[in-house]
Amino acid sequence: MEEYKKRIVKAIQYIDDNLETELSLEKVSNIVAYSPFHFHRIFKLITGEAIQSYIIRKRIEKSAFYLAVKKNVTLKDIYLELGFSNHSTFNKTFKKYYGKSPSEFRKSAPEKFHKIQLKQSKNGQIDTVFRQYICNIENLLNWTTMNFKIKVTDFPEMNLASVMSLGIANVEPSFNVLMDWAKEKKLFPRENVKMISVYHDSFKVTPPDKVRIHACMLLNEKLKQQEGQVFPETIEAGKFIIGSAEVTLNDFEQCWVSLFLWMNENNYFMRKAFPFEIYHTNFKEHPEGKMFVDFCIPIN
Structure with a gap:
């Protein structure tokens, strides 16, 4: 400190x-x-x-x-x-x-x-x-x-089905495209399905209407090829800082800043990979708009 x-x-x-x-x-x-x-x-x-x-x-x-x-x-x-x-x-x-x-x-x-x-x-x-x-x-x-449960752990390789969105306003429509595809493939609904957002741009250098975010679903097996707007993506195995919290959409910025601050305080360094969020619940199903989210930073 x-x-x-x-x-x-x-x-x-x-x-x-x-x-x-x-x-x-x-x-x-x-x-x-x-x-x-x-x-x-x-x-x-x-x-x-x-x-x-x-x-x-x-x-x-x-x-x-x-x-x-x-x-x-x-x-x-x-x-x-x-x-x-x-x-x-x-x-x-x-x-x-x-x-x-x-x-x-x-x-x-x-x-x-x-x-x-x-x-x-x-x-x-x-x-x-x-x-x-x-x-x-x-x-x-x-x-x-008070709000975060933080741990450092190894993740195995994760195979994703992804839809690209350009601009923060297009993330939800991209998830809708992904969900329609998953339902057609009988991949949704299923038990313990995990939805993920992968950040491929920084809001610092890219305007909010241009930032690239991938709306993703965790798959049991690798997607072999692109199907319409849905394409395969892989999160490589490695070590991650995981900050878990029940939050609203308005808390996301503070969550990310807090987690990066914790990373620096504890002498960890981010590696060249993309940070991402894993959603365990749906904020639309909560009376206060809250959801359980893992905020994940790849580290060396």
Whole structure:
């Protein structure tokens, strides 16, 4: 836990100290030794902002500071120094945060702006922010302990019948196609049938309407060839972190972030394979929309 706190604080400090440089997700995640995929999810849950949104906000706040205390520096020099490519982008983004243009802000900025900022820093403003983030981490870990049963185990090879969906909104229709096929093949209903979602894209790099998710059914025998939209897929045997919980659809993001956090806390590393979910019950059959789900991360 202490090591994880250090990494989060290190990431935030690095961003705040290097706003004038190029700051990509890959660069910051590398600084704190996390994969971009894990770091993006964890950063957003803890801070309430995507990392790029956080960086833009901090750059705008720093530009406001410069506008107030560096009256002799031109607007162009300020926005170029902080990574904005042109005046139009800078102006539009600045107005979004402060409700006025940079020029208007500079004219109305209080004379004691500089002293106010120094006073806030001396009073521990930054430390307060870090404590807030660390509190979020502790709450998340407590949520994990209360809601998850986590184990590390080996899975045998799993043979799946799969239907591809492009976009999160198309996952349910893909499952419907899969179910119709399974009923025709007399594979459903049957005892202990397992439905699975395999994530082939990251929501970090792929828009929600483009992300590729496979709607799958676990088979006893390998599907020999593609049949219409249904095609064979294999999850290779190996070691997995399994987080089991009874959750609603709204809990899925928090479940994944919690499990990745647990993985990092316990010094496991994800291998080059796709994470997936195994559904043991149907949320449509529960009065509160809950279902039992295994969240599975392949590890070395």
